[in-house]
Amino acid sequence: xxxxxxxxxxxxxxxxxxxxxxxxxxxxxxxxxxxxxxxxxxxxxxxxxxxxxxxxxxxxxxxxxxxxxxxxxxxxxxxxxxxxxxxxxxxxxxxxxxxxxxxxxxxxxxxxxxxxxxxxxxxxxxxxxxxxxxxxxxxxxxxxxxxxxxxxxxxxxxxxxxxxxxxxxxxxxxxxxxxxxxxxxxxxxxxxxxxxxxxxxxxxxxxxxxxxxxxxxxxxxxxxxxxxxxxxxxxxxxxxxxxxxxxxxxxxxxxxxxxxxxxxxxxxxxxxxxxxxxxxxxxxxxxxxxxxxxxxxxxxxxxxxxxxxxxxxxxxxxxxxxxxxxxxxxxxxxxxxxxxxxxxxxxxxxxxxxxxxxxxxxxxxxxxxxxxxxxxxxxxxxxxxxxxxxxxxxxxxxxxxxx
Ligand code: HSE
Numbered sequence: 001x002x003x004x005x006x007x008x009x010x011x012x013x014x015x016x017x018x019x020x021x022x023x024x025x026x027x028x029x030x031x032x033x034x035x036x037x038x039x040x041x042x043x044x045x046x047x048x049x050x051x052x053x054x055x056x057x058x059x060x061x062x063x064x065x066x067x068x069x070x071x072x073x074x075x076x077x078x079x080x081x082x083x084x085x086x087x088x089x090x091x092x093x094x095x096x097x098x099x100x101x102x103x104x105x106x107x108x109x110x111x112x113x114x115x116x117x118x119x120x121x122x123x124x125x126x127x128x129x130x131x132x133x134x135x136x137x138x139x140x141x142x143x144x145x146x147x148x149x150x151x152x153x154x155x156x157x158x159x160x161x162x163x164x165x166x167x168x169x170x171x172x173x174x175x176x177x178x179x180x181x182x183x184x185x186x187x188x189x190x191x192x193x194x195x196x197x198x199x200x201x202x203x204x205x206x207x208x209x210x211x212x213x214x215x216x217x218x219x220x221x222x223x224x225x226x227x228x229x230x231x232x233x234x235x236x237x238x239x240x241x242x243x244x245x246x247x248x249x250x251x252x253x254x255x256x257x258x259x260x261x262x263x264x265x266x267x268x269x270x271x272x273x274x275x276x277x278x279x280x281x282x283x284x285x286x287x288x289x290x291x292x293x294x295x296x297x298x299x300x301x302x303x304x305x306x307x308x309x310x311x312x313x314x315x316x317x318x319x320x321x322x323x324x325x326x327x328x329x330x331x332x333x334x335x336x337x338x339x340x341x342x343x344x345x346x347x348x349x350x351x352x353x354x355x356x357x358x359x360x361x362x363x364x365x366x367x368x369x370x371x372x373x374x375x376x377x378x379x380x381x382x383x384x385x386x387x388x389x390x391x392x393x394x395x396x397x398x399x400x401x402x403x
């Protein structure tokens with residue numbers, strides 16, 4: 001029998017308990033042994049709940065129990081999660097977590113301890129909710145050299161953009177809905193400002209490129225400035241506005257960013273709506289692949305956590321995260337990144353616009369007669385910025401184009 005302790009009985013923690021109960025028999029078969037939840041740690045009491053009998057308030061009970069083989073950290077946040085996880089690994093206990101903030105910040109340290117002890121620190125649920133993308137990058141795409149990962153990695157913002165676009169809902173109203181459905185972070189600023197997706201693309205890029213990407217180096221822009229008018233322009237162009245997290249190898253350099261993009265109908269990411277997430281991967285032998293599924297919420301996330309528990313149970317004393325390295329990967333300056341730009345302008349003549357950026361394609365909407373939308377050709381961001389400076393406050397807004 002494998003004993004586990006679940007740290008945190010919130011949305012994901014209660015999901016982990018539910019998954020282990022509902023699929024008890026098939027999980028046992030796959031793990032090769034019974035998985036027993038010996039403890040649930042939470043500061044709160046849950047009178048009448050089935051976990052009441054195994055609920056503890058003091059982590060010392062768990063860390064000092066040699067029968068606990070696997071610690072499941074689903075508390076979220078940095079502290080005390082970091083201290084608890086570090087102590088568990090140092091005590092030789094495998095750890096499975098859904099905590100992207102923890103992995104993005106302390107991944108190298110925690111992975112080093114796990115490798116040193118030949119145990120595992122697993123984090124499938126930290127990126128893409130229920131989508132098995134970490135496992136794919138760590139153990140499936142090992143014959144390839146990956147040169148691009150582009151994902152819709154935040155369910156909250158994808159849900160919000162979808163509702164704003166299709167139902168004309170107001171920003172605050174849809175954010176509240178996403179919170180009620182258990183998609184949003186405790187502090188939803190991390191969702192709407194792109195920081196959650198930034199942490200996830202840093203983790204995925206670290207695995208894909210085999211060197212550690214510090215999420216603090218990732219350029220992050222959220223969705224707070226996106227308006228219904230931007231969505232109207234996107235529709236006119238046969239596109240949708242999506243918050244993309246993307247990283248790419250360009251010659252010998254890499255860049256990583258999170259920003260709203262206009263995505264063309266021809267892209268597989270165009271149809272990824274609602275709370276769904278998707279991760280598009282391009283690799284030199286494989287070509288294109290896309291992983292799609294439920295990106296947030298109690299049971300999809302818990303399913304990924306429990307899959308890690310099964311993997312940890314099968315490899316209690318062998319480190320399997322072989323694609324992770326702690327060597328840092330330095331990222332290109334954003335000024336050097338190339339792409340096309342959609343820009344809304346007012347009081348600007350076309351020759352002034354083309355003087356700034358070269359030839360552009362124009363888009364006009366009947367409903368917005370006092371402005372113009374233009375699509376530039378591909379250029380480095382520093383050239384876009386220099387042109388925008390020339391045009392000054394006649395530039396209303398800019399959204400990148402995903403090609
Ligand atoms: N707040 C996150 C999201 C939860 O909306 O995607 C899953 O990581």
